[in-house]
Amino acid sequence: MSNSETQLLISGMHCAACVRRVEKALGKVEGVNFASVNLADQTAFVEGNADHQAIIQAVEKIGFGAEMLESEEERRTKQQAQTKAILNHKKWQFTLALIVGFSLMVVGMFIGMMVTERNHLTWFALAFVSLATMCFSGKDFFIGAWKSLQNRAANMDTLVAVSTGIAWFYSFGLLLFPQEHAHVYFEASVMILGFINLGKFLELKAKQRSSLALEKLLDLAPKQAVIFEENVAKTIPVKGIKPDMLVQVLTGDRLAVDGVLTDGIIWVDESMLTGEALPVEKKVGDKVHAGTLIQDGSGIYKAEQVGSQTALARVINAVRHSQSSKPPLAHLVDKIASIFVPIVVTIAVISGLIWLALGKDFAFALSVFTTVLIIACPCALGLAIPLSTIAGVARAAEIGVLVKNIDALQASSEIDTLVFDKTGTLTTGEMTVTQFTALQGNESKLLGLAKSLEQQASHPIAKAIVRFAEQAESLEISNINVVKGLGITGEWNGQMIKMGNLAFLELDERLISSLNLQTHNASTQIYLSVNNQLAAVFTLADELRVESKAVIAKFQAEGYQCYMLTGDRKSTAEYFAKVLGLNGVIADVLPEQKAEKIHQLQQQGKIVAMVGDGINDAPALAQAHVGIVMHSGSDIAIETADLSLLRAGLEPIADILPFSKRVLRNMKQSLTGAFFYNVIAIPVAAGVLYPFTGTLLNPMIAAIAMTMSSITVVLNSQRLLR
Numbered sequence: 070m071s072n073s074e075t076q077l078l079i080s081g082m083h084c085a086a087c088v089r090r091v092e093k094a095l096g097k098v099e100g101v102n103f104a105s106v107n108l109a110d111q112t113a114f115v116e117g118n119a120d121h122q123a124i125i126q127a128v129e130k131i132g133f134g135a136e137m138l139e140s141e142e143e144r145r146t147k148q149q150a151q152t153k154a155i156l157n158h159k160k161w162q163f164t165l166a167l168i169v170g171f172s173l174m175v176v177g178m179f180i181g182m183m184v185t186e187r188n189h190l191t192w193f194a195l196a197f198v199s200l201a202t203m204c205f206s207g208k209d210f211f212i213g214a215w216k217s218l219q220n221r222a223a224n225m226d227t228l229v230a231v232s233t234g235i236a237w238f239y240s241f242g243l244l245l246f247p248q249e250h251a252h253v254y255f256e257a258s259v260m261i262l263g264f265i266n267l268g269k270f271l272e273l274k275a276k277q278r279s280s281l282a283l284e285k286l287l288d289l290a291p292k293q294a295v296i297f298e299e300n301v302a303k304t305i306p307v308k309g310i311k312p313d314m315l316v317q318v319l320t321g322d323r324l325a326v327d328g329v330l331t332d333g334i335i336w337v338d339e340s341m342l343t344g345e346a347l348p349v350e351k352k353v354g355d356k357v358h359a360g361t362l363i364q365d366g367s368g369i370y371k372a373e374q375v376g377s378q379t380a381l382a383r384v385i386n387a388v389r390h391s392q393s394s395k396p397p398l399a400h401l402v403d404k405i406a407s408i409f410v411p412i413v414v415t416i417a418v419i420s421g422l423i424w425l426a427l428g429k430d431f432a433f434a435l436s437v438f439t440t441v442l443i444i445a446c447p448c449a450l451g452l453a454i455p456l457s458t459i460a461g462v463a464r465a466a467e468i469g470v471l472v473k474n475i476d477a478l479q480a481s482s483e484i485d486t487l488v489f490d491k492t493g494t495l496t497t498g499e500m501t502v503t504q505f506t507a508l509q510g511n512e513s514k515l516l517g518l519a520k521s522l523e524q525q526a527s528h529p530i531a532k533a534i535v536r537f538a539e540q541a542e543s544l545e546i547s548n549i550n551v552v553k554g555l556g557i558t559g560e561w562n563g564q565m566i567k568m569g570n571l572a573f574l575e576l577d578e579r580l581i582s583s584l585n586l587q588t589h590n591a592s593t594q595i596y597l598s599v600n601n602q603l604a605a606v607f608t609l610a611d612e613l614r615v616e617s618k619a620v621i622a623k624f625q626a627e628g629y630q631c632y633m634l635t636g637d638r639k640s641t642a643e644y645f646a647k648v649l650g651l652n653g654v655i656a657d658v659l660p661e662q663k664a665e666k667i668h669q670l671q672q673q674g675k676i677v678a679m680v681g682d683g684i685n686d687a688p689a690l691a692q693a694h695v696g697i698v699m700h701s702g703s704d705i706a707i708e709t710a711d712l713s714l715l716r717a718g719l720e721p722i723a724d725i726l727p728f729s730k731r732v733l734r735n736m737k738q739s740l741t742g743a744f745f746y747n748v749i750a751i752p753v754a755a756g757v758l759y760p761f762t763g764t765l766l767n768p769m770i771a772a773i774a775m776t777m778s779s780i781t782v783v784l785n786s787q788r789l790l791r
Contacts, residue, residue: 075124077113078147079106080134081213085402085451086224086410087133090217094127109455110148112138132216140377141385152273159270166206166263173199173256184247192253196241199255207233207262223410225448229265231414232442232768233258239435252432254439254768261443261772268776272448272783289360289381294325297369314372322363326375330355333368337361339716384715388466397479398736399454405744409450413751417441420755436765440754444771449743449778454736456786461732464789469716470725477711480695481729483676487624487722488667488689490681491635491645494699494719495621496611498682500529502537503592504608515605516541519597522559522568525549530595531557533609556595567598574598613645620719621649627727630675634658634666634689664688680722697722735789739782746778 079091088106091113095104100119107113113135115124121137128135138144173195180188204211211234213226240253294307297315307325310316318324318335336348339361348364351357357370359379376382421438425431458475465472472478489495507515520538523531546559546566556569567574574596597605621631633654635642642656655666667689670677679686679693690696690710698710700717714721754766 075115075119075121076138076144077115077124077128077135078138078144078151079111079113079128080151081209082106082108082111082133083213083451084108084225084448085405086222088451090131090220090222090224091128091133094131095124098123098127107455107459108451109459111151112144112148131220131222132213141382156270156273159266159273162206162209163263163266163270166202166259166266169198169202170256170260170263173259177253177256182252184243184253189244189247192255193244196237196244196255199237199259202259203233203237203262206259206266210262210265223414225410227410228413228442228445229262232417232439233261236261236435236439236768239431254435257439257768260769261439264769264772264776265443268772268779271776272452272779289323290379291323291325308376310372310375312372312375315369316372317367317369318357318363319367320363320365324357324359324361324363324370326359326372327379327381328357328370328372328374330357330368330370333366335366335368336364338364384466384471388462388471397476398740402450402454402740405450409445413442413445416751416755424756433765436768437754437756439768440766440771441751443768444750444754444766444775445747448775449746449782450740452779452782452786453739453743456783457732457736457739457789460786460789461728461735465725465728466715468724468728469714469721471713471715473711473713477695478729478732480676481678481712481726482733484629484678484695484726486630486632486670486675486677488632488634488670488677488679488693490679490686490689491633491637491642492611493682494680495617495633495645495649496613498611500533500593500609501612502533502607503610503612504606505537506606506608507604508606509602509604510599513541514544515597517544518546518561518566518599519568519605519607521546521561522549522557522566525559526551526557530593530609534595534607537607564600565598567601568595570594571596574603575601613648614718616718616720618649620723621651623723624726625650625652629726632670634663634679636663661688664692667692678726680719732789735786739785742785743778743782750774750778 082088082091085108088108091106092104095101095106095113095115098119100117101115101124102117104113104115113128125135125137136147138147176191176195180191184192207230210226210229213224214230217224217227236254237258240255240258243253291307293304294310295302295304295317296310297303297317302317310326315331316325316328324337330351330353332353334353335351335357337351337357338348339358351368358381359374360381374380377386417438420441421434424434424437461478462472462475465478492498505512505516516538519534520541521544523534524543544561546561549557549559551557552569552573556567556573558565558567560566571594592608592610595607595609596603597607624631630652631649633642633646633649633651633656635654635656636658637656639654639656642654646654658666663686667677667679671692671694677693678695678697679689680697680699681687681690682699686698690698695712696710697712698714700714712725750771754771756765759765
C-alpha cells in the first residue's frame with residue numbers, strides 16, 4: 070500500500086474530456102483522496118493510500134494507459150521515451166496519410182471523383198488502399214473512440230473517428246450503389262487524418278519547450294561526484310552519497326548534494342536555484358546546495374541532505390506539484406469538456422438534417438456533418454490552462470519564487486494590499502552596532518572587554534557586539550554572571566565589569582542625555598561600566614534591508630497599499646514606517662493576534678498578501694489571501710505560505726506580482742481564443758455563410774484549422790518563458 074502521494078504517467082489522452090474521465094476514474098478508487106491530471110505533460114498526481122494496482126486498473130479500464138513513477142528522473146526518462154515514440158509514430162502516420170491522400174486526389178482528377186462504369190473497379194481498389202491507410206494513420210483515434218463508446222463517453226477521438234469513418238462508408242456505399250453526380254470522399258478521409266496527425270506532431274514538438282525550465286532544474290544535479298574515504302578520493306554515483314561523507318568540489322563542478330563547507334573558499338553561482346545572478350562567496354561553515362555551480366575556487370564539504378532531501382529536489386518536487394494543480398478557471402473548462410463533444414455531434418447531425426430539408430443532396434449534408442465534427446477542437450480548450458500553468462510555475466522558479474499551487478498565482482494577480490512583518494522581512498533581522506562611544510580608557514581595551522564578556526551570552530544583541538568587536542583582543546574575565554533580559558557581569562584584573570541597560574547598571578538618565586548620542590526610536594543602547602563608572606556606550610539597531618525603501622515605493626507606485634504588522638513596540642514600528650513611507654502600521658501585536666488583524670483588513674474589502682518569515686507569522690500567512698515567506702523563513706512559515714522566496718530580499722516579490730498577472734492574462738487569452746474559435750468555426754462549418762457567399766468549408770481545411778487552434782494555444786503559453 071502507498072501512503073500520501075503517487076505520480077502516474079498516462080498515455081492516450083487527447084483533450085479536456087479525457088482528463089475529466091481519468092480524474093473521475095481515479096477519484097472512484099478506494100483510498101484515493103484527491104487526483105489531479107495534467108493533459109499537457111500526460112501525468113497525474115494521486116493522494117491517498119490506494120493500492121497501486123487498483124489505480125492502474127482504474128485508468129486502463131476506461132481505455133488509457135498508466136504506469137507508476139517513483140522519481141522525477143524516472144518520470145523524465147519515461148516521458149521522453151513516450152514522447153519520442155509518439156513523435157516517431159505520428160510522423161509515419163501523417164506522412165503516409167498525406168502521401169496517399171494527395172495521390173488519391175491526383176488519381177481522382179484523372180479518372181473522375183464520381184463513380185462511373187469506366188472507373189468503378191479502380192475506385193474499388195483505391196477504397197481498400199484508403200481503408201488500409203486509415204487503419205494505420207487513424208488507428209489511435211478509432212481505438213480511442215471505441216473505448217470511449219464502451220464507457221458511454223465521448224472525446225476528440227469520437228469526433229475524428231465518426232467524421233472520417235462515415236465519409237469512408239458513404240463513399241464505399243456509392244461503389245456498391247452508384248448515384249448520379251455523387252462525389253466519393255476516400256481522399257478526404259485519409260487527408261483529414263494526415264492533417265490531424267501532423268497537427269498532433271507539431272503540437273507535441275512545441276509542448277516539449279513548455280517544460281524546458283523544469284528539465285533545466287533536473288539537469289543541475291551531476292550524475293557523479295568525488296568523495297573521500299580514509300583520505301582516498303573515489304568517484305561514485307551521486308545516488309551513493311550518504312550523510313557525513315566528504316565530497317570534493319573544483320571550479321566548474323556542480324555540487325552533488327546539500328552540505329556544509331569544511332575546507333576551502335568557493336564562489337558559487339546559485340542563479341538557477343535562487344534567481345540571484347551574482348556569485349556568492351562560501352567560506353568554511355557555510356551551507357552549500359546541490360545543483361549550484363562552482364565559478365571559482367575549490368573545497369571539500371560534508372554531505373547533509375541527500376537524494377530527495379536536497380533543496381534542489383524539494384524545489385523540483387514543489388514545481389511538479391504546482392504544475393499539476395488547477396486554478397479556478399480550470400473548473401470551468403472541466404464543465405465545458407463534459408458536454409462539449411455531445412453538443413458538437415448534435416450540432417453536426419442537426420446541420421446535416423437542415424440542409425437535407427432545404428433540398429440539398431446527401432453528399433452536401435455529409436460534407437457539412439463531417440466538417441463540423443472535424444473543425445470542433447476540444448484539444449485547444451483542454452491545453453489552455455495546463456500549458457500556461459506549466460510555463461508559469463517553471464518561470465516563477467527561475468526568477469526565485471516557489472509556487473505551492475497555481476491558485477496562489479491567480480490570487481496574487483488580484484492582490485491590492487501588502488502586509489509586511491518587520492523583523493527579518495523589511496529589516497535584516499540582525500542587530501547591528503551603529504555607533505560606539507568610548508567615554509574613558511583605551512578604545513581597543515574597552516572593545517576587548519565587551520567582546521570577552523558578551524561571548525558568554527547568546528542574545529542577538531550580544532552576538533552583534535561580538536561581531537562588531539571581533540578584531541579586538543580577547544581578555545580573560547572571571548566570575549561571569551548572565552542576568553536574563555538585563556545584562557551580564559564579570560571581573561577583570563580585580564575590576565567589576567558590567568554590560569546592560571540603564572536600570573541594570575544603575576545609571577542616571579541625565580548623565581546619558583548629556584552625551585548627545587545619535588539615537589532614534591528604533592535603536593537600543595547597551596552600556597559598559599568599569600567599577601560602576603560608565604566607560605562606553607554601544608548603540609544598536611535592526612537595520613532596514615537596503616532594497617526595502619525602493620521596493621515599497623515601487624509597490625505603491627503600482628497601486629498597492631503597504632502596511633507593517635509587527636509585535637515590536639509602537640515607537641520602533643512607527644519610526645521604520647515613517648522611513649519607508651508605509652500606508653499604515655499595526656504594532657504591539659501578539660503572534661496569535663496577527664491573523665485577526667489580517668482578517669480585519671479583509672473585512673474592509675482588501676485582498677491581502679502577507680509577507681513574513683517567522684513561526685509567529687504562520688497564522689497570518691495562512692489567513693491572508695496569499696502568504697509569502699522570505700528566503701530565511703522558518704519551516705512552519707514555509708509550510709503555511711503559498712509562495713516561498715528562493716533568494717534573499719524583497720525583489721522576488723516585486724517580480725512575481727506583475728508576473729502573476731501575466732500568467733492569468735495568458736490563461737484567459739488561450740481560453741478565450743479556444744472558446745471563440747469554436748464559437749465562430751462551428752457555425753461556419755455548419756454552412757451559415759453558404760446562403761450569402763455560395764461557398765462551403767472543405768473538411769480538409771477544417772482539419773488544418775483545428776490543428777492551428779491547438780498550436781496557437783501552445784505557442785501562446787510559451788510567451789511566459791521569455
